[in-house]
Amino acid sequence: MLALRPQGGGGWARSACCGISVSQETFMNAALCLLVCTLPLLGPAPESETPPRRTFPNALVISVDGLRSDALIALPAEELPGFARLRRGAATLNARTDPEWTITLPNHTAMITGRFVEGEAGHGWRKNEDHDTDETIHVSKGRYVAGMFDVAHDRGFETMLFAGKTKFSIYDVSWNEVNGAPDTTGTDEGRDKLDRYVYEKDTSDMVEVLLAALARESSQRRLYFVHFAVPDLTGHAYGWDVTPDSRYMKAVRKVDAELVRLLDAIESNAALKSETAIVLTADHGGGAPLKSHTQTHMWIDYIIPFVVWTGAGQEARDLYALNTATRADPGLWQPARNAAGLPPIRNGDAANLALSLLGLPAVPESTIGAQQDLKVVTPAR
Ligand SMILES: [Zn+2]
Numbered sequence: 001m002l003a004l005r006p007q008g009g010g011g012w013a014r015s016a017c018c019g020i021s022v023s024q025e026t027f028m029n030a031a032l033c034l035l036v037c038t039l040p041l042l043g044p045a046p047e048s049e050t051p052p053r054r055t056f057p058n059a060l061v062i063s064v065d066g067l068r069s070d071a072l073i074a075l076p077a078e079e080l081p082g083f084a085r086l087r088r089g090a091a092t093l094n095a096r097t098d099p100e101w102t103i104t105l106p107n108h109t110a111m112i113t114g115r116f117v118e119g120e121a122g123h124g125w126r127k128n129e130d131h132d133t134d135e136t137i138h139v140s141k142g143r144y145v146a147g148m149f150d151v152a153h154d155r156g157f158e159t160m161l162f163a164g165k166t167k168f169s170i171y172d173v174s175w176n177e178v179n180g181a182p183d184t185t186g187t188d189e190g191r192d193k194l195d196r197y198v199y200e201k202d203t204s205d206m207v208e209v210l211l212a213a214l215a216r217e218s219s220q221r222r223l224y225f226v227h228f229a230v231p232d233l234t235g236h237a238y239g240w241d242v243t244p245d246s247r248y249m250k251a252v253r254k255v256d257a258e259l260v261r262l263l264d265a266i267e268s269n270a271a272l273k274s275e276t277a278i279v280l281t282a283d284h285g286g287g288a289p290l291k292s293h294t295q296t297h298m299w300i301d302y303i304i305p306f307v308v309w310t311g312a313g314q315e316a317r318d319l320y321a322l323n324t325a326t327r328a329d330p331g332l333w334q335p336a337r338n339a340a341g342l343p344p345i346r347n348g349d350a351a352n353l354a355l356s357l358l359g360l361p362a363v364p365e366s367t368i369g370a371q372q373d374l375k376v377v378t379p380a381r
Contacts, residue, residue, distance in 0.1 A: 054378040055359035056310070057221040058214075058276040060262075061148075061350050063111060064255055065104060065164070066232030066240070066293065068285035069093035069303050071252045074242040080252070082259025086280055086309045090376040092319040094329055095306035095345045097284050099337045102293050102301040103128045104232070105167060107283035109137065110348035112147040112171065112225065114366030116337050121367045130167045136174040146364045148351040149175055149193040152223040154185040155360060160196040160222070162210050164203060164229030172197035203230050207258045211265050214272060223358060228255045232286065232293075240287030240300065267312055274379075277357040278309040281347040302334045306345050308353065308376040319345055322375045349374055 072093060077084040098110050098117050106117040109125040116122045124141040137145045149159045149171075161171055173179060175193035183189045196213070200206035210226060234251035241248045266272045281304060288298035295301055306319060320329040328342035335344055348368035355362060356372035363370075 053356065053376075054310075054380070056275055056277040056357050058224075058272060059222070059354045059358050060224045060226055060276065060278045061111065061354050062226045062228070062259075062278060062280040063108060063347075063350075064228045064231060064252075064280065064282050066235045066284060066286045067252065067255075067282035067305060068240060068242065068287065068300060069095075069305050070300075071231070071242050071249065072305060074249060075244055075253075079244075080256045082256040082263060083307075085263050085312070086259065086278060086307050088312075088314050088316050089307065089309040090317045090319045090322055091305065091307040092329075092345055093303070093305050094320070094331075095281060095304050095347060095349075096330065096334060097282075097302045097304055097347055099302075099334055100296060101126070102284040102296045104165070104283050105170065107347055108168070108171075108227070110346070110368065111281065111283070111350040112149070113137075113145055114148070114348055114351035114363045114368045114370060115145070116348065116367065119337060121365060125170070127170075128167070131170045131173065135170070136179045137170065138174060138179060144181055145174075146181065146366075147171075147175065147193070148223065148355055148363055149225075150181060151355055151360050151363055152358065153189055153193040153195070154183045156187065156189060156220065157358070157360075158218065158220040158222045159194050159224070160198065160210075160213060161194055161225045161227075162198045162200070162206050163227045164200065164206060164233075165227070166199055168199065168227060169197065203228060203254060203258055207261060211261065214265060215269065217271070221358065223354065228258065230254055232283075235286045235293070236291055239290045240285070240293070263312075274311050276311075277354070278307075279350050279354050279357070280307040280309070281305060281350055283347060297334070299332055299334070303332075304347060306347065306349065308357075310357070310376065310378050314377055314379060317377050319374075319376070322377070323373075326371070326373050343368075345374070 072083050098107050101117045105128045106126055109123045113123045123145050125137050153159045172194055177192035180191035180193045198209050231251040234247050238247040266276050284293045285301050285304055286293035287300040288295035293301040327345050330344040346368055352362045352369035352372050353374050362372050
């Protein structure tokens with residue numbers, strides 16, 4: 001809609017016309033503005049709408065625990081080269097956590113299952129400590145909760161989870177050879193939906209194991225989940241301080257260095273280069289209170305990045321601008337789970353987006369991104 005307000009001096013001012021600065025002096029300008037706004041509706045479909053989406057044999061979902069979005073703009077891009085490379089894809093710094101929880105395991109379970117925490121369709125996993133031996137996500141929910149590993153493993157993909165906290169073993173246990181669902185899709189790949197679960201306290205050691213797994217020659221396609229714990233652990237010890245030389249920002253730089261290693265490894269491997277998609281997000285931000293992230297109503301806890309990388313050499317695209325038909329930028333607010341209108345992009349979108357990038361269907365009974373309609377930039381082969 002046009003909303004040209006007169007402004008003193010007849011200067012250039014921001015209007016509601018596509019967010020473009022327009023002169024407000026003449027009818028011609030108003031007509032031009034209308035044309036500019038209408039053109040995308042009349043012209044050929046933008047590249048992001050070209051069906052079908054290109055798919056990839058390999059996908060990595062990366063979660064950076066406790067990564068506040070503003071940490072990525074607190075330093076010049078050249079000081080966070082790994083994140084900067086990943087953000088040259090389709091990205092937003094204004095994604096959201098689960099609307100009711102801003103702690104680690106409930107949000108990671110959302111990323112893996114494509115469900116909110118609460119509600120009938122929610123995954124229901126609220127615990128954030130090491131689980132008891134007889135606990136699983138399914139026992140907690142009262143019925144089986146499928147995740148992205150079910151979908152990929154049942155179709156012959158290699159699945160791995162690399163974690164920096166011991167409590168992530170809940171995922172290994174929930175989807176192991178006893179507690180995972182029978183595979184009724186095509187060839188029977190068994191109940192154990194996670195081929196490998198790796199816990200490594202040291203971030204670099206964990207990445208070593210990841211790089212070794214990626215470097216193995218294999219005809220199998222892959223879905224890996226990678227969890228970087230160090231920003232969260234540092235935030236709890238010293239506070240979520242985004243001043244450049246803080247301990248927290250050093251932890252973010254540490255993850256960045258590991259991302260550089262990972263991207264270099266992918267781009268120097270002919271079998272992985274141009275064949276690997278990465279979805280990076282966070283479980284929550286942090287700093288409210290200063291050394292935690294439990295104030296669910298506080299923006300520093302619920303605003304997180306969501307980054308989709310599908311190969312080097314692309315221009316940066318805003319995920320909300322690519323998805324105006326299905327997602328709405330929430331500004332500073334955290335929309336409720338059942339809010340009217342278009343939803344924001346959430347970390348819980350990771351599961352179904354990763355599966356769609358692999359050419360796989362959505363997680364059964366998932367609700368976040370279950371239409372697999374989140375548009376990203378996928379370069380032609
Ligand atoms: Zn934490």
